[in-house]
Amino acid sequence: MSKIKAENVNVYYGSKQALFDVSIDIAEKEVTALIGPSGCGKSTFLRCLNRMNDVIEICRVEGSIKMDNLELNSRKLDVVRLREKVGMVFQKPNPFPKTIYENVAYGPTIHGIAQSKEEMDQIVETSLKKAALWNEVKDRLDEIGTGLSGGQQQRLCIARAISVSPEVILMDEPCSALDPIATAQIEELIDDLKKEVTIVIVTHSMSQAARVSQKTGFFHLGKLIEFGPTDKIFKNPDNQQTQDYITGRFG
């Protein structure tokens, strides 16, 4: 079942066009990986899905992006409500310089999800457990989140993202700043999370895309070259460019 349906999305940074007619169907409760060389527009597309491009003043998005029949690329859309439903994990771990507890409790607080302190404690605990961080931090929830190791920080960011029970989580190269062990932990986590949420992940690591995703889209120079089941993209792509990129001949 399709969760997000993008049709003919064009993105411009000032006069420079960054995305050309991208159309893509993102299936519910699956992991969709977006791959492609640097500057190909995969992150730009990802940021269209929770309207993070709004922050960039010169950025203009055209086309239609629908999530459950809700038009995302509309001026009338309440981005606060959208971002409650579509969480995001960034390339570099960016926990708030506050305590671990406050980091996870921030989303539920501003969206009024928890009614009481007990409920909040519960949300923080569940989120940290889902992010596989609970056992490591349960005794030091009042320590500053930025004092954790890189991998722990990224899992804290994932816990923060899932604390508001989003329907979709966007991940923008979540493992590029992490060592292989931390990367493996995050990948396991993605596998667990997809039971409940739809995940879109941008990655530079082909093997990561192959390991975690069910669908893969290959971007090149702002165009979606090929999109399909991960197995097919990696084993038997239709397009020559995809074949070349996957086998490491360019990019």
Added chain:
Amino acid sequence: MNNYKKNLLKKRYNAERRFQWYGKIAIGLALTFLAVFMFQIFSKGYSAFQKTWIVTEVHYDKELLLIDAESPSKDDLENADYYDVAYKAMTSLDPGLPEEEDRQLIQMVSYKYETEVKDLLLKNPDFLGKIVPIKLTASDDVDQVHKGNYPRDIPEKNRRVNDYQLQIYDMLNERGDILSEFNISFFTSPDSREAELAGIASSFMGTVFSILVCLAFSFPIAVLAAIYLEEFAPKNKFTDFIEVNINNLAAVPSIVFGLLGLGILLAVFNLPRSTPLVGGITLSLMTLPTIIIAARASLKAVPPSIREAALAMGASNMQTTMHHTVPLSMPGTLSGTIIGLAQALGETAPLILIGMVAFVNTIPGTPVDPAASLPVQIYIWSESAERGFVEKVSACIMVLLAFLILMNLAAQIVRHKFEKKWS
């Protein structure tokens, strides 16, 4: 390695060595100037922290005090006539002196000596009818003689202290009746025309009130302006224009702000002249751009990743700013504020224009009482010829410097204490 390469390498090392030397020389020069300046101030000013007293005996004679009551009340003591008692206390130093020459003795103590005689009795009512020793503030001239600032070997007519007075001084000094003690009244007294009585209490309080008023006006306005400009305002020609103007405002000579204060605050709004309220508002005009620039710089220094994190969690712009960006920028903003205030603290020109240069011999209790300020006090005293004021100028500079150092220290502490680590 061929010769050309060797020479090149040698040149590079030499250039680096030379550059380091230039740096060392520059620092050395700066330190030398600072040392000379400090030495000047301290060597001239330290004696202002010592006060000279003349000890004599006073007889609280009920008849001379014109007290009739058997057991006089506080009021009786308050209203008694101390002129004769005080006069006798001084003239008793040399009973042989003819009456018409008595001024020579009276001039050796401050003109307030009668009040000092009165205060001693009011403090110790049981001294009534007794002969007790009393400390009287020595006059500016005796004070300077005692501190060794007046040469004694020049002709008498060129001296402010005549031979007779020197003779009395020597006699008292030999008896140990000239005391030199820490000058508390320098900190507790308001300004005075007499150097031996002048203190910085009124200008100090004036400065404190001015700075508080300045803080109260400039901080909220500047921080709100900075937050709006940095986080909310659209980036267009108009905001660029505002930014350029704020930067220009920071470079406007302070006397111009004084004229503005004079023309608007005093002439249009009719605020009370010579008060820290007007002074503080005028100074806040000067401090505003400094704080805005510092606040904007520290808002800019907050990593965009923190903003993105908050926005991606569904925080509104306002929440992102108030929950994350502003708290993270506070250390920089606060230390910028303190530095702005420290600048305002040393300002003289605008305060002179709005009338804070007036001679104020009361200690202000509120920001709407007339007051001077420390830098203006320095200016006022520096125009006085008496040697006593010369040392007071230096002492006042020391107090001002101490105030400045304290504020800069506060800025450092604020910065270190509230600085948080972000990744």
